[in-house]
Amino acid sequence: MASSGSSAPGNGARRPRAAGRAIYGGLPEAGPPGFAPRLLELADELRREGLAVGTSELLDAFHALEELSWTDQEDFREALAATLAKSQEDRRVFEIVFDRFFFRAVEREAVERGLTEERYGGGDRLDLEDLRERIREAVRHGSDGEMRDMARLAIAAFGRQGEGSGVIGVDVQRIRRALELKGEAAGRELPDPDSVPQDRLREFERHLRRELERALIERTQSLPPAKPLRELDRALPSGPLQDLAAVHRVVAQLKRRLATRGHEQGGRRRSAVVDIRRTMRASLETGGVPMRLRYRHRRPRRPELYILCDVSTSVTSASVFFLSVLHALHDSFRKLRSFVFVERISEVTDVFERERSFAAISHAIATDAGVADVSGYTDYGRVWLEFLGQVVDDLDPRSTVIVLGDARTNGREPHADAFARISERAGRTFWLNPEPRLYWNYGDSVIQAYEAYCDGVFECWTTKQLEVFVNALAGGRGIAPAPGRA
Amino acid sequence: MRDGLGAVGYLAGESTVLVSFLAARLGKPVLVEGPAGVGKTELAKALSRATERKLIRLQCYEGLDEAKALYEWNYRKQLLRIQAEAAGAGWEAVQEDIFGPEFLLSRPLLQAIEDESPVVLLIDEIDKTDQEFEAMLLEVLSDFQISIPELGVIEAQSRPLVLLTSNNTRELTEALKRRCLYLWLDYPDVERELEIVRLHAPELSETVARKLVEVVHMIRGLDLKKPPSIAESIDWARALLMLGADDIDASVFQRTMSIIVKHRTDLDVVAERVGVKLSDGVLGKLGTG
Numbered sequence: 001m002a003s004s005g006s007s008a009p010g011n012g013a014r015r016p017r018a019a020g021r022a023i024y025g026g027l028p029e030a031g032p033p034g035f036a037p038r039l040l041e042l043a044d045e046l047r048r049e050g051l052a053v054g055t056s057e058l059l060d061a062f063h064a065l066e067e068l069s070w071t072d073q074e075d076f077r078e079a080l081a082a083t084l085a086k087s088q089e090d091r092r093v094f095e096i097v098f099d100r101f102f103f104r105a106v107e108r109e110a111v112e113r114g115l116t117e118e119r120y121g122g123g124d125r126l127d128l129e130d131l132r133e134r135i136r137e138a139v140r141h142g143s144d145g146e147m148r149d150m151a152r153l154a155i156a157a158f159g160r161q162g163e164g165s166g167v168i169g170v171d172v173q174r175i176r177r178a179l180e181l182k183g184e185a186a187g188r189e190l191p192d193p194d195s196v197p198q199d200r201l202r203e204f205e206r207h208l209r210r211e212l213e214r215a216l217i218e219r220t221q222s223l224p225p226a227k228p229l230r231e232l233d234r235a236l237p238s239g240p241l242q243d244l245a246a247v248h249r250v251v252a253q254l255k256r257r258l259a260t261r262g263h264e265q266g267g268r269r270r271s272a273v274v275d276i277r278r279t280m281r282a283s284l285e286t287g288g289v290p291m292r293l294r295y296r297h298r299r300p301r302r303p304e305l306y307i308l309c310d311v312s313t314s315v316t317s318a319s320v321f322f323l324s325v326l327h328a329l330h331d332s333f334r335k336l337r338s339f340v341f342v343e344r345i346s347e348v349t350d351v352f353e354r355e356r357s358f359a360a361i362s363h364a365i366a367t368d369a370g371v372a373d374v375s376g377y378t379d380y381g382r383v384w385l386e387f388l389g390q391v392v393d394d395l396d397p398r399s400t401v402i403v404l405g406d407a408r409t410n411g412r413e414p415h416a417d418a419f420a421r422i423s424e425r426a427g428r429t430f431w432l433n434p435e436p437r438l439y440w441n442y443g444d445s446v447i448q449a450y451e452a453y454c455d456g457v458f459e460c461w462t463t464k465q466l467e468v469f470v471n472a473l474a475g476g477r478g479i480a481p482a483p484g485r486a
Numbered sequence: 487m488r489d490g491l492g493a494v495g496y497l498a499g500e501s502t503v504l505v506s507f508l509a510a511r512l513g514k515p516v517l518v519e520g521p522a523g524v525g526k527t528e529l530a531k532a533l534s535r536a537t538e539r540k541l542i543r544l545q546c547y548e549g550l551d552e553a554k555a556l557y558e559w560n561y562r563k564q565l566l567r568i569q570a571e572a573a574g575a576g577w578e579a580v581q582e583d584i585f586g587p588e589f590l591l592s593r594p595l596l597q598a599i600e601d602e603s604p605v606v607l608l609i610d611e612i613d614k615t616d617q618e619f620e621a622m623l624l625e626v627l628s629d630f631q632i633s634i635p636e637l638g639v640i641e642a643q644s645r646p647l648v649l650l651t652s653n654n655t656r657e658l659t660e661a662l663k664r665r666c667l668y669l670w671l672d673y674p675d676v677e678r679e680l681e682i683v684r685l686h687a688p689e690l691s692e693t694v695a696r697k698l699v700e701v702v703h704m705i706r707g708l709d710l711k712k713p714p715s716i717a718e719s720i721d722w723a724r725a726l727l728m729l730g731a732d733d734i735d736a737s738v739f740q741r742t743m744s745i746i747v748k749h750r751t752d753l754d755v756v757a758e759r760v761g762v763k764l765s766d767g768v769l770g771k772l773g774t775g
Contacts, residue, residue, distance in 0.1 A: 056664055060514065064667075067511045068504075078504045086663040088654070088670055249655050286565055335551065358751070467656070 035063075042101050046084060049093050056409070057084050103210065107217045131157055132179055139181065139196045151207035155178060155215065168216070172208045176201075200307045244464045247321070251328035252471045272296070304398055305329065305336040306426070308387065310405030311365065312342040312378040321461060322404045322434070323365070327358050337391070340365055341383045342404075378408060380446070383416030388418055395425040403431045404460075407440075407447040416449040423453040431462040432469060496525070496532030497682050505669040515627050515648035517612075517663060520671035523715020526651040529671070533647060534606035542601075542609045542646075544594040546615045552622055555576055558591045570756060585636035595626050595642070604644040612662075613652040620662045628665045637732055674716070676703055682716060687723035697734050698723055701747060703764070705756055714746035722746050736764040 039061065043053045068075050076096060085094035131153065138150040154175055167282050181201060185193040196204075278294035286292075309326055311319045326338050330352040335347045348365055355361045395401070401422060423429035431454045433440065433447060440447045458469045488503045498506070506529075509516045518526045520702060534541035546553055564584040571580055592600060599608040612620070626632060630642035650666065652658060674682065680699045684690070690698075697718065706713040714722075722745045731738050747756050 011590075052660055052664075054664060060512070060667070063512050064508050067508060074500060075504055078501045079508060082501070082505045082667045082669060086517070086666070086668040087657075091668075091670055178541060190690060252655075285562065288571065 003091060038105065042080075042098070043084065045097055045101055046094065046462065049097055051090050051093060069381070071106055103213075107214065111217065128157065135204075136181065136196060137177055139200050147204055148207050148211070151211045153203065154208065157213055168209055169213050171212055172205055175208055198285070217376040247324045247466065248328040248331065250463050250466045250470060251325065251331070254329075254466075304396075304400065305333055306399060306401045307336065308345070308383070308401070308403045308405070309338065309340050310342070310378060310403075311340045319363070322432075323362055324358060325404070325466065327352065329362060333444040339387070341378070341380045343377065343382065345383050345386045347390075376408040377412075378405070379412050380405070380407065380409045381413040381418065384415050384418035384422060388421060392422065392425055395422070398426040399426045401426040401429045403429070403450075404434070405431075406433055406435050406445065407431075407450060408444045409446055411444050414444075414449045416445045416453070419450050420453045423455075428455045430455055430469070431451060433457065434461040434467075435459070490536035491532050493536040494532050495685060496528060496536075497678060498529070498532075499671075499674060499684065501677065502529065502669060505667055509649075509667055510537070510647060512667075513645045515650060515666045516669055517658070517666035518649055518651045518669045518671055519654050521673065521713065521715065522653055523717045524669055524671045524673060525716055526649075527608065529566065530606055530608035530610075530649040530651070533649070537606065539603070539647065539649070540601065540605045541608060542594050542598045542605050543610060546609065546611045546613075546619070548614055548616070550615050550619055553593070555593050555595050555619070556622070556626075556718075557593055557596045557634060559585075560589045560591050564589050587637065590634075590637070595623075596632055598646045598648075599626070599630060599632060599640060599642040601646075602643050605646045607646040607648045609648065609650045612650045613655045613658065617659055620659050624661055624665065627662070631699060673703075673706060676700060679703070679716065679719065683719055683723050686720045687727055690723050690727055691732065694726065694732065694734060694752065698726065701734060701739070701760060701764075704760060705746065708755055708759060710747070710752045710755065711749045712747075712752065718746045734764065736761050739764050 040058070043058055046053050055398070061080055064079040064083050065076070068079055081091060081094055085091045135150045135154055138146045142150065181196060181204070184264050193363075272295040275294045275296045279290050279292075282292055282294055283290040307326060307329060309319070309322050311323075329336055330338070337347065338352060339345050339347050351361060355364060431447070431450060435445070437459050439445065447457065456469075456472060458465065458472070460466055460469055488498060491498045491503065491506070505516055508514070516750050518529065520526055530543075531541060533539075551679075568580060571583070578731045590596075594607070598605050609623070612623075625759075627648060630645060631639050633639045641737050671678070676696075676699055679702070680696055683695050683699055684692070687695070702714050702722070722742060725742055726734070726738070729742070731740075731742075740757065743753070743756060743760075747753050
């Protein structure tokens with residue numbers, strides 16, 4: 001904003017390229033001096049990483065900083081974080097960008113003013129064994145400052161002054177090996193006495209990386225280009241069970257959506273039946289004049305769910321996700337029947353009712369569901385016919401059928417007419433496909449044949465997409481148009 | 487701010503103190519997110535005690551609407567009024583009459599705004615409501631006013647300190663986030679949690695308390711469906727007190743771990759991983775070292 005306001009229009013677009021050219025040949029051009037432009041640059045960098053930093057956020061940040069003594073680094077960072085980063089994911093990205101940004105700003109300043117640091121040069125005379133021990137101690141218990149000092153010492157001792165490999169990551173690992181630092185292996189009962197905690201080791205590596213960068217910048221008198229963050233860095237750590245918990249949360253929403261469907265659609269009034277008794281009773285309040293009509297309660301429909309889940313090899317990666325969806329559904333719905341299929345179909349409702357642990361369920365289904373017949377290839381056509389034969393009499397307009405599968409029939413007859421009969425009998429039919437939309441109808445995928453009979457077809461292999469599906473279910477209010485009914 | 491919160495029994499972390507301070511100074515609402523049981527609701531209560539303001543709480547739930555959150559017309563009273571005046575007054579007069587403040591039932595949000603002295607407004611578990619409700623909150627949160635079609639705009643007498651909490655079960659809208667400061671409350675580190683536990687269960691000996699907190703932290707490190715919250719470690723401390731336990735060994739842990747772990751699958755994992763370490767005495771050594 002203000003940083004490009006002084007120069008010609010279009011300059012703002014050219015600047016990043018100018019910075020790119022300067023990789024090792026000087027400094028990227030600096031904006032106007034002062035504090036506000038720096039903050040705008042930081043905001044710009046945050047935006048490039050996908051944070052929604054609007055003008056109102058920036059104004060908040062400035063207001064917040066006015067209230068604080070911004071010479072305190074922690075307060076400064078917290079105030080900016082509270083006003084600019086508004087979710088846990090954003091906060092993580094913010095931390096990384098903030099560190100990088102101010103590191104670069106400080107280094108640029110140092111290069112411009114020609115400041116260099118006295119570095120410890122006498123690496124050869126150090127007792128290496130002693131040094132290793134001291135570093136290990138610092139990594140285990142030392143403060144941030146001690147770790148940084150030790151990182152410098154380590155670079156001085158093992159860093160081959162002035163001629164690293166040129167790739168900082170490689171140098172860091174080389175120094176770590178030279179120091180004989182090992183992270184504790186997870187899950188081992190008795191830790192190796194020489195190893196250090198993983199997170200502390202990572203912290204130490206971060207210091208090494210930073211000090212090496214600093215030395216490189218000083219040597220070459222230039223800043224390396226700012227790279228966008230890698231996905232790995234910005235992702236929050238999570239375990240498989242927490243993923244399972246996330247699925248459960250979304251399914252809980254799904255349950256509410258299914259249960260309350262129809263209430264929001266405004267159709268209630270239209271078909272309401274006046275409850276004479278309660279209306280008369282209420283009219284006593286107004287002197288016998290029936291001012292307010294009382295209506296008969298409509299019983300909310302209890303959704304009956306039929307879930308058909310493909311567990312063949314073509315959807316292996318997705319089937320864990322699907323099974324966890326099934327598992328979560330069984331936790332929330334009483335009237336739910338689930339089926340798995342490959343070549344033929346098999347009802348697994350009782351497996352889910354018997355077992356509560358997810359691991360036990362996947363094991364039971366993998367071993368004795370009896371769904372693979374001979375070839376082990378999915379046969380959707382046959383599945384529909386069997387499903388029709390087994391349960392079609394139970395389907396009624398109140399039931400919802402959800403199919404989880406990729407619609408790859410391996411070249412066999414899709415029997416779309418059978419599927420049509422199912423969707424006709426059921427109130428609603430949805431299809432969740434674990435493949436990206438791009439691959440639909442390529443090869444042996446026949447999703448198109450079924451799409452016409454579904455109330456909605458969705459891509460779905462992450463919890464996010466499952467949420468989209470759940471939102472679309474609320475339907476009728478245009479939150480997400482149901483595709484497939486086009 | 488920190489001393490104020492400490493004096494009413496809430497040990498706040500650096501960022502919590504700073505954000506609360508900013509919220510009070512800038513008059514902006516704070517969106518507090520974090521895992522269940524890290525003291526989000528408690529923070530609002532502590533703030534109200536520390537600033538000696540009244541706490542007004544709006545508990546959100548699915549299907550909460552403006553009649554429950556903002557205001558509602560008192561139909562019965564209006565009807566009675568109409569009946570009482572039916573004979574004499576003309577329509578105009580009656581209409582003006584029945585849409586006055588007198589016939590308004592104020593709900594938490596309107597109460598918070600109408601109050602003469604500033605209050606602390608807690609909007610709890612905002613993620614439980616629908617997106618439509620969030621949109622309705624925007625006017626209150628950014629301008630501290632409520633428009634009532636029949637009455638006009640009611641402006642705040644004083645700026646309430648607003649806290650919104652969310653358990654992160656769904657993504658809140660950008661519009662809402664834009665109007666708030668953001669605070670992520672996470673589980674505290676060992677030292678702070680130790681302080682908290684000792685504050686709430688002062689009779690528990692230092693060593694037992696430390697061991698308890700270390701065990702809780704270790705359990706949180708496992709991949710569980712529901713990691714134990716601060717409230718649960720306090721409950722556990724109190725339970726140990728009641729049982730008169732002077733050490734946490736494998737058998738005490740076996741008997742009491744249902745207080746902190748509340749899923750069957752989690753129980754198995756925890757019993758296996760933590761039970762072994764306790765019987766080896768690994769933790770005891772850590773506790774003193």
